[in-house]
Amino acid sequence: MFKKLLMAASLSSMTVLAGFSSSLALAAAPMAKTPAPGYFRVMLGAFEVTPISDGTVELQVEKLLAQPVAATNHALSKVFLMTPLETSVNAFVVNTGTKLILIDAGAGSLFGPTLGKLIANLKASGYEPSQIDDVFITHLHPDHVGGITANGELLFPNAIIHVDQHDVDYWLSKENLDKAPADQKGMFQGAMASLNPYISAKKLVPFNGNTEFMPGVRAYSSYGHTLGHTVYEVESKEQKLIFIGDLIHVGGVQFAHPEVTIEFDTNQKEAAAARERVFNEAAKDGVLIGAAHIQFPGLGHLQKDKKGYEWVPVNFTQMH
Numbered sequence: 001m002f003k004k005l006l007m008a009a010s011l012s013s014m015t016v017l018a019g020f021s022s023s024l025a026l027a028a029a030p031m032a033k034t035p036a037p038g039y040f041r042v043m044l045g046a047f048e049v050t051p052i053s054d055g056t057v058e059l060q061v062e063k064l065l066a067q068p069v070a071a072t073n074h075a076l077s078k079v080f081l082m083t084p085l086e087t088s089v090n091a092f093v094v095n096t097g098t099k100l101i102l103i104d105a106g107a108g109s110l111f112g113p114t115l116g117k118l119i120a121n122l123k124a125s126g127y128e129p130s131q132i133d134d135v136f137i138t139h140l141h142p143d144h145v146g147g148i149t150a151n152g153e154l155l156f157p158n159a160i161i162h163v164d165q166h167d168v169d170y171w172l173s174k175e176n177l178d179k180a181p182a183d184q185k186g187m188f189q190g191a192m193a194s195l196n197p198y199i200s201a202k203k204l205v206p207f208n209g210n211t212e213f214m215p216g217v218r219a220y221s222s223y224g225h226t227l228g229h230t231v232y233e234v235e236s237k238e239q240k241l242i243f244i245g246d247l248i249h250v251g252g253v254q255f256a257h258p259e260v261t262i263e264f265d266t267n268q269k270e271a272a273a274a275r276e277r278v279f280n281e282a283a284k285d286g287v288l289i290g291a292a293h294i295q296f297p298g299l300g301h302l303q304k305d306k307k308g309y310e311w312v313p314v315n316f317t318q319m320h
């Protein structure tokens with residue numbers, strides 16, 4: 001009955017509208033056709049954290065995840081997604097009050113035209129690339145390091161680049177490049193093209209394993225996705241945020257099933273173990289997470305459930 005009434009009401013309003021538009025010929029506003037803003041902002045204690053979008057890229061994740069295609073498609077449909085999955089690439093700026101640091105740098109020109117928006121979005125967020133003091137790279141895949149260099153020029157001319165030595169040794173090795181299969185040579189070449197200008201300028205400073213760089217800024221090894229994959233923790237006034245890089249790629253699958261690995265992992269078993277270790281601790285301690293490939297802004301908490309985890313995105317805030 002109620003439904004019938006509603007239908008009658010909407011039919012009559014349609015009639016009215018139709019009559020209205022034909023007599024007045026309403027002009028529709030043109031669509032804006034611009035993307036949503038590519039930065040976000042929260043406070044962490046006294047630190048200001050600004051997630052920056054490098055853009056999105058479509059991935060055939062059903063072919064990349066180590067589980068049956070039907071299982072991936074089913075999991076994605078339950079969260080109203082499908083393949084190819086539009087996947088975020090996020091970087092993060094942290095202003096500690098004394099240093100301006102960048103965690104990962106997006107793809108630059110290495111991954112196609114839908115990525116490489118880091119610099120534009122950084123500027124939109126109120127910062128200039130020349131203000132960045134330190135860039136911490138989680139690992140040397142092109143979607144994390146490609147954005148530090150353009151045409152052989154340093155895009156962060158005043159920054160020191162920090163990367164775990166294991167990744168530097170692996171991805172900058174001419175020998176590894178030579179013996180890599182043809183479809184993987186680009187990964188080595190991308191890392192080299194991105195880092196070489198900083199090496200020439202003596203601005204690449206690798207570290208070995210767990211390291212504290214400055215008060216409240218630390219690296220923890222989470223090897224597996226690559227040989228030197230690292231998560232970075234920032235802490236201010238007892239509030240912690242861990243930037244987890246590529247510990248997870250497909251939230252719609254891997255939060256509930258953290259045991260599912262992805263083809264990009266160098267060592268799938270170790271990658272899954274590192275994910276479990278970091279997720280478990282972060283969930284237990286209620287630590288905020290910043291993730292490179294969870295939908296922008298990629299900030300949230302983890303809630304442990306029976307088998308896996310639930311992702312709880314951060315609340316929107318304008319309080320500073």
Ligand SMILES: [Zn+2]
Pocket residue numbers: 141143144246292293
């Ligand atoms: Zn990545």
